Amino acid sequence: MLRIMRERQKGFTLIELLIVIAIISALAIAVFVALNPSQRLKDAHDARRTADADTVLTAIHASIVDGKGALPAGLSTGMAETQLGTGASGCAIATGGCSVVAAACVDLSAPLVKYLKSMPIDPLGGATYTSAKTGYSVTVDANNIVTIKACGTEGATNISASR
Numbered sequence: 665m666l667r668i669m670r671e672r673q674k675g676f677t678l679i680e681l682l683i684v685i686a687i688i689s690a691l692a693i694a695v696f697v698a699l700n701p702s703q704r705l706k707d708a709h710d711a712r713r714t715a716d717a718d719t720v721l722t723a724i725h726a727s728i729v730d731g732k733g734a735l736p737a738g739l740s741t742g743m744a745e746t747q748l749g750t751g752a753s754g755c756a757i758a759t760g761g762c763s764v765v766a767a768a769c770v771d772l773s774a775p776l777v778k779y780l781k782s783m784p785i786d787p788l789g790g791a792t793y794t795s796a797k798t799g800y801s802v803t804v805d806a807n808n809i810v811t812i813k814a815c816g817t818e819g820a821t822n823i824s825a826s827r
Contacts, residue, residue, distance in 0.1 A: 706818040709787040713800075713814035716784035717825040720748070720800060721812045723779035724772070725827055735804065736775035743804040746770045747815070748783060751796035761822030762801045762815035770802060786816045 727736040735741070745762065747755040749769035757764040773783050773795075786792070786799030793799040793816065803811045814823035 710814075710817055710819045710823060712787045713817060713823045714825075716786075717800060717812040717814050717823060719780070719784060720772075720776075720802075721810060721825045721827055723776045724802075724810050724812075726779045727776060730778075735808065735810075736772060738770045738772050738775060739802065739804050739810070741804055741808055742806050743770075743802070745801050745803040745813070747797055748772060748800045748802055748812075749795060749797045755797055757799075757801065757815045760813070760815040760817040761824065762813050764801050764815070769797060772802070786814070788816055792816070 724736060724739070728734065744766065745764050746766045747757055747762075747764045747769045748771075749755060750771045750773065751769040753767050755764060755766055755769040773780075776783075783795065783798055784800065785794065788799075799814065799816045801813045801815055803813070805811070809826055811824055811826040817823050
């Protein structure tokens with residue numbers, strides 16, 4: 665009798681399989697919701713913006729050091745916030761903590777060519793940000809403190825770097 669019962673229990677029943685599938689599905693959904701992929705993507709974009717702002721600021725300061733204290737061409741003491749890029753018009757921005765009102769962008773691609781292969785462009789890119797309008801702004805205060813801001817931030821905080 666015992667041998668007959670062992671021979672019949674070689675596999676799983678349909679109910680057992682359905683219960684296991686339901687448990688695995690519930691766990692997969694919980695993990696997917698907990699990870700929140702859209703928030704992770706926004707965080708990745710903002711991390712790239714932070715790195716880009718630091719890269720541009722480092723290039724500007726390398727140029728200042730090589731120029732024995734002189735600001736790169738295009739930047740001046742007390743300069744108002746201006747978007748970086750090659751555009752001659754349409755460079756105004758009012759997002760991400762940026763309040764750029766200048767019609768023309770400031771082109772630092774030539775003065776910084778020695779330090780940057782190309783000017784960083786906002787990770788969302790597309791039609792909004794190109795080499796003509798990068799999505800990053802620059803300000804120089806009265807003490808020659810240079811500030812680079814990312815204008816297309818997706819998080820709650822503004823992204824900027826100053827030196």
